[in-house]
Amino acid sequence: MTRLSVNINKWATLRNARGGNTPDLLLTATRIQEYGAEGITIHPRPDERHIRYQDAYDLKPIVHTEYNIEGNPIPSFLEMVLKIKPTQVTLVPDGPDALTSDHGWDVNTHQGFLQDVIGQFKEAGIRTSIFLDPDPALITGAVKTGADRIELYTEGYASQYGQDREKAIHPYHETALEAKRQGIGVNAGHDLNLQNIAFFAEHIPELLEVSIGHALICESIEKGLDNVVRMYLNRLKSDIE
Ligand SMILES: CC(=O)[C@@H](O)[C@H](O)COP(=O)(O)O
Ligand SMILES: NCC(=O)COP(=O)(O)O
Numbered sequence: 001m002t003r004l005s006v007n008i009n010k011w012a013t014l015r016n017a018r019g020g021n022t023p024d025l026l027l028t029a030t031r032i033q034e035y036g037a038e039g040i041t042i043h044p045r046p047d048e049r050h051i052r053y054q055d056a057y058d059l060k061p062i063v064h065t066e067y068n069i070e071g072n073p074i075p076s077f078l079e080m081v082l083k084i085k086p087t088q089v090t091l092v093p094d095g096p097d098a099l100t101s102d103h104g105w106d107v108n109t110h111q112g113f114l115q116d117v118i119g120q121f122k123e124a125g126i127r128t129s130i131f132l133d134p135d136p137a138l139i140t141g142a143v144k145t146g147a148d149r150i151e152l153y154t155e156g157y158a159s160q161y162g163q164d165r166e167k168a169i170h171p172y173h174e175t176a177l178e179a180k181r182q183g184i185g186v187n188a189g190h191d192l193n194l195q196n197i198a199f200f201a202e203h204i205p206e207l208l209e210v211s212i213g214h215a216l217i218c219e220s221i222e223k224g225l226d227n228v229v230r231m232y233l234n235r236l237k238s239d240i241e
Contacts, residue, residue: 002201005039005068006032007189007213012042012050025055026062039066039087041189041211046074046096053080060084068211070131072096073117082120088127090151090187090211091117100214101190104132104153107141114145122146129187134171136178149185149208152176157200158191165196169203176204187211194219 011028015021029040040063044051053076056069067086071077072094081089091114094101107114107130118128129149132138134156142150152172160168176186185208192200193215201207 002207003038003066003209004036005041005066005209005211006037006216007041007043007070007211008032009043009050009213010217012052012055016050026058029059029062033063033065037065039063039068039209039211041068041070041090041213043070043092043101043213044077044080045071045094045098046076056080056084060086066209068129068209070211078117078120081126082124085124085126088129088149089121090129090131091147092131101131101153102155104138105130105142107132107138107145111141111144114147118146122148129185132175134175136171136174139175139178139182139184142179143182143184147184149187150175150179151211152186152188152204153190154188154192154200155190158193158196161196161199165199169200172200173203173205176207180205191215 008025008028011023011025015023015025032040040059042051042056042059044053044056066088068088068090069081069086070090070092073091092101093103093105105114114130121128128147129151130142130145130147131153132142132150133153152175157168157172179186186204186206187209188204188207189211192210192212
């Protein structure tokens, strides 16, 4: 059974837009877990444009499901994760000014660096995952880093899904098969949504976890809009009457 971890970055984006505490991130994380999600994911970025480092600390006592912190293991990130000790850390090689994550690790070039940081996280009892492009040839290098899991970068799948979903899933299926063969766990995420998730989960052997954020908040807005507009109209009607 694949676990759903909800990425709450975009709730923080909304909160930061007005400078106050609405929506309340801790309440959001509490509710998401009450609704049945099996994990909370955050991806604090160095510019703190959405999740702030302080949020990562504040969420620790709130997240009683799986707590997954994603990011580039720069020294400040490493220090924070080692202090918080979440369930899982997902290492992502994105630059400080990346709009969003757009590629996985070159596990061969960064082998030594990854082995070092993964060793530190594992010593602290934190499960480790590395963000990876869908290519079976990368699995041997990924295993050598010592990571417990890979997170398949699913942007390519999501963007091709509408044209040819069989073709879109192929490299992911092959990479997951190789991961299974070499005994490393498989997570996935990026641009997964209500349209493309079922097909993905059906075709990836032993998919342990998906983390979903951007689409999930967009879909929540879209699917809740009707209800909320009607609620406002009702409030205004009862004021007049
Ligand atoms: C690793 C990954 O794909 C997600 O964590 C994604 O990068 C979310 O980050 P943003 O919400 O900043 O786009
Ligand atoms: N690891 C992927 C993630 O957390 C969410 O990515 P997205 O759904 O916001 O694209």
